[in-house]
Amino acid sequence: MRMTKKFSLLVFLVVLISIIAVVSSQQCNETGFFEPRSKYAENRLIILSSLASNVKAHNGFYNDSSIGQGTDQVFAMGMCIEGTEPTVCSDCLKVAADQLIENCPNQTEAYTWTPHKTLCFARYSNSSFFNRLATHPLYMEHNNVDIKANLTYLNAIWETLTNRMITEASSEYSASLSSRRYYATDVANLTTCQAIHALMLCTPDLNTDDCHKCLGKAVSEYGNLKTQRGIVAWPSCCFRWDLYPFIGAFNLAPPSSPGCKKNIPMRIIVAIVVATGVFFSVLSAVVVALVCRRKKTDPPEEISNTNSLQYDLKTIEAATCTFSKSNMLGQGGFGEVFKGLLEDGSEIAVKRLSKESAQGVEEFKNETSLVAKLQHRNLVGVLGFCTEGEEKILVYEFVPNKSLDQFLFEPTKQGQLDWPKRYKIIVGTARGILYLHHDSPLKIIHRDLKASNILLDAEMEPKVADFGMARILRVDQSRADTKRVVGTRGYISPEYLMHGQFSMKSDVYSFGVLVLEIISGKRNSNFHETDDSGKNLVTHAWKHWRNGSPLELVDSELGKNYQSNEVIRCIHIALLCVQNDPEQRPNSLNVILMLTSNSITLPVPQSPIYEGMEMFLPLIKSVPGSINDSLIDDIVPR
Numbered sequence: 259m260r261m262t263k264k265f266s267l268l269v270f271l272v273v274l275i276s277i278i279a280v281v282s283s284q285q286c287n288e289t290g291f292f293e294p295r296s297k298y299a300e301n302r303l304i305i306l307s308s309l310a311s312n313v314k315a316h317n318g319f320y321n322d323s324s325i326g327q328g329t330d331q332v333f334a335m336g337m338c339i340e341g342t343e344p345t346v347c348s349d350c351l352k353v354a355a356d357q358l359i360e361n362c363p364n365q366t367e368a369y370t371w372t373p374h375k376t377l378c379f380a381r382y383s384n385s386s387f388f389n390r391l392a393t394h395p396l397y398m399e400h401n402n403v404d405i406k407a408n409l410t411y412l413n414a415i416w417e418t419l420t421n422r423m424i425t426e427a428s429s430e431y432s433a434s435l436s437s438r439r440y441y442a443t444d445v446a447n448l449t450t451c452q453a454i455h456a457l458m459l460c461t462p463d464l465n466t467d468d469c470h471k472c473l474g475k476a477v478s479e480y481g482n483l484k485t486q487r488g489i490v491a492w493p494s495c496c497f498r499w500d501l502y503p504f505i506g507a508f509n510l511a512p513p514s515s516p517g518c519k520k521n522i523p524m525r526i527i528v529a530i531v532v533a534t535g536v537f538f539s540v541l542s543a544v545v546v547a548l549v550c551r552r553k554k555t556d557p558p559e560e561i562s563n564t565n566s567l568q569y570d571l572k573t574i575e576a577a578t579c580t581f582s583k584s585n586m587l588g589q590g591g592f593g594e595v596f597k598g599l600l601e602d603g604s605e606i607a608v609k610r611l612s613k614e615s616a617q618g619v620e621e622f623k624n625e626t627s628l629v630a631k632l633q634h635r636n637l638v639g640v641l642g643f644c645t646e647g648e649e650k651i652l653v654y655e656f657v658p659n660k661s662l663d664q665f666l667f668e669p670t671k672q673g674q675l676d677w678p679k680r681y682k683i684i685v686g687t688a689r690g691i692l693y694l695h696h697d698s699p700l701k702i703i704h705r706d707l708k709a710s711n712i713l714l715d716a717e718m719e720p721k722v723a724d725f726g727m728a729r730i731l732r733v734d735q736s737r738a739d740t741k742r743v744v745g746t747r748g749y750i751s752p753e754y755l756m757h758g759q760f761s762m763k764s765d766v767y768s769f770g771v772l773v774l775e776i777i778s779g780k781r782n783s784n785f786h787e788t789d790d791s792g793k794n795l796v797t798h799a800w801k802h803w804r805n806g807s808p809l810e811l812v813d814s815e816l817g818k819n820y821q822s823n824e825v826i827r828c829i830h831i832a833l834l835c836v837q838n839d840p841e842q843r844p845n846s847l848n849v850i851l852m853l854t855s856n857s858i859t860l861p862v863p864q865s866p867i868y869e870g871m872e873m874f875l876p877l878i879k880s881v882p883g884s885i886n887d888s889l890i891d892d893i894v895p896r
């Protein structure tokens with residue numbers, strides 16, 4: 259009984275998502291426009307409104323030129339992929355026609371390939387286009403995530419697959435059943451649990467040669483980019499691929515490998531809804547309200563709530579190709595991080611914790627469930643966990659754009675960070691920290707804020723990663739184990755480094771360092787200025803501040819393209835954050851206020867230089883491991 263209810267909720271969510279996630283691949287021809295109340299406008303509406311029922315009545319393909327005369331005549335075509343059920347086909351064409359009417363309000367010509375429960379096609383024009391190859395305008399869409407594979411190998415697989423499919427799709431032989439349909443679907447294995455699924459389709463009015471040409475052009479248009487999913491289309495043909503089977507073409511057939519068990523956690527679905535925007539967050543609020551209401555009337559559901567955060571190891575292994583090297587994103591402080599792809603197509607990041615953590619399984623589950631409740635647009639979302647045998651794994655939302663350090667300190671990428679983007683990253687990061695310190699139910703001290711822990715999403719919005727690890731790994735919250743300082747060289751506040759004392763003010767210190775790095779484009783940890791006796795970026799910034807030349811600090815990559823008062827204010831705030839005395843540093847709420855309101859007068863910063871620091875520097879320098887990312891684990895304070 260309970261299973262049925264849960265299942266129906268899941269179905270409801272899936273339906274909800276398929277309704278809201280209709281992606282349209284339509285192109286309005288910007289070469290000609292008609293008048294709003296013309297005869298042509300009227301005829302177009304008539305022909306598009308009846309297209310769905312006409313295609314349904316004509317076995318999945320229909321063309322029409324019977325409406326209007328002369329300059330008012332409208333030519334239209336509609337079709338679904340081979341074998342689509344008539345009602346599914348007509349539903350798809352309704353969506354397609356609606357989108358053409360809505361998105362191409364006055365264009366004389368347009369087409370669309372609409373993936374809605376199947377793939378369907380609609381096109382109209384004021385001149386006859388039947389039997390004619392048309393490769394304008396182009397529609398192309400792909401995600402920005404590359405297929406992770408050996409490139410030589412991938413190119414070979416891709417070429418074999420697409421050539422095979424073009425031949426298949428454009429041959430008369432594939433023209434089957436009731437009418438000629440140039441159609442092919444195919445799969446090419448990449449690894450034991452990854453395969454490229456692809457579809458090719460031409461409109462049936464073309465001849466074989468034109469279909470062949472059209473598909474060849476679509477494949478070469480996409481070129482050597484190899485992203486995980488995408489679509490390239492023209493008015494005459496369409497090429498679509500994905501690492502997973504997609505609706506319509508593969509009818510959501512069981513996945514190619516038996517090891518890849520289907521298991522879509524509810525939270526992922528909710529997460530997708532949330533990620534889709536403000537409108538959808540309202541919807542998800544409804545969903546959450548539904549779930550919560552159900553929980554109240556149905557107490558045993560509470561237990562399965564923790565379970566819904568739990569992933570089986572099988573699912574994680576399938577998603578990451580059993581933690582393959584090609585899926586590895588990096589080595590974090592607490593274990594390796596992998597990119598994963600779930601079967602519903604959603605992307606995750608998986609942190610496989612090092613086995614040494616002595617944490618008990620129940621504690622781990624409880625703490626992770628608590629940390630998973632922390633949700634903010636400037637935090638990387640925790641989706642769940644997996645514990646089986648020796649494994650302890652955290653599952654995170656996948657953030658596409660890599661980490662801040664990879665932009666900030668890479669000569670080839672620095673140019674992408676103009677001042678408005680850097681400013682947005684500073685403010686967003688501060689908001690994330692404010693949430694952790696003040697607004698979240700747990701009041702978390704991050705303890706390891708640094709550029710590599712700030713991830714950037716597709717809009718370059720920063721998301722703080724790796725928070726709550728002290729809780730999850732059961733490190734004492736109020737005082738560091740005096741033998742173990744967790745943190746990264748260059749970002750650790752003096753009192754933490756020297757005495758193992760940490761507080762929210764140590765995070766504020768790290769934030770200050772981060773801001774100086776964002777402004778200067780230089781790392782605090784391996785900062786070298788030949789003419790400067792100060793050993794690091796903080797003292798360098800302080801020196802320029804005192805000399806009245808703060809703008810000397812600014813990354814030369816920015817040239818003169820920044821607002822100097824905004825930059826100076828940020829440097830000022832950063833210097834307040836790195837003051838030696840933790841009491842003097844602002845808290846994160848003040849940091850946000852100072853960043854966002856110019857009417858607040860900033861206090862005069864005190865020196866960041868810790869008297870004992872100089873003598874400590876040789877020791878810090880001798881910390882083994884990589885300069886950039888090493889965790890200082892075993893500095894024993896004197």
Ligand SMILES: *[C@@H]1O[C@H](CO)[C@@H](O)[C@H](O)[C@H]1NC(C)=O
Pocket residue numbers: 289290291292328329366384385
């Ligand atoms: C179709 O419309 C375009 C502009 O809207 C016009 O230039 C062209 O002459 C029209 N063609 C026909 C056959 O009516």
Ligand SMILES: *[C@@H]1O[C@H](CO)[C@@H](O)[C@H](O)[C@H]1NC(C)=O
Pocket residue numbers: 291292293363364
């Ligand atoms: C087409 O419609 C858009 C808005 O719907 C309008 O801005 C544009 O001027 C129109 N173009 C012509 C040529 O009528």
Ligand SMILES: *[C@@H]1O[C@H](CO)[C@@H](O)[C@H](O)[C@H]1NC(C)=O
Pocket residue numbers: 287289367368369381382383387392393394395493
């Ligand atoms: C768009 O316009 C171009 C050039 O006029 C033409 O070749 C093409 O067939 C048109 N596409 C559609 C969808 O009508």
Ligand SMILES: *[C@@H]1O[C@H](CO)[C@@H](O)[C@H](O)[C@H]1NC(C)=O
Pocket residue numbers: 408409410411
């Ligand atoms: C990539 O694959 C090709 C062919 O399968 C192989 O010859 C080559 O050594 C591989 N390269 C790497 C870096 O693994």
Ligand SMILES: *[C@@H]1O[C@H](CO)[C@@H](O)[C@H](O)[C@H]1NC(C)=O
Pocket residue numbers: 447450514515516
């Ligand atoms: C692809 O992989 C699946 C499952 O691993 C296997 O059943 C199938 O035969 C493979 N196909 C090819 C062409 O190797």
Ligand SMILES: CC(=O)N[C@H]1CO[C@H](CO)[C@@H](O)[C@@H]1O
Pocket residue numbers: 319320321322323388
């Ligand atoms: C199925 C169908 O209606 N086919 C027509 C499409 O248009 C061409 C050109 O006008 C006709 O010859 C077909 O009969």
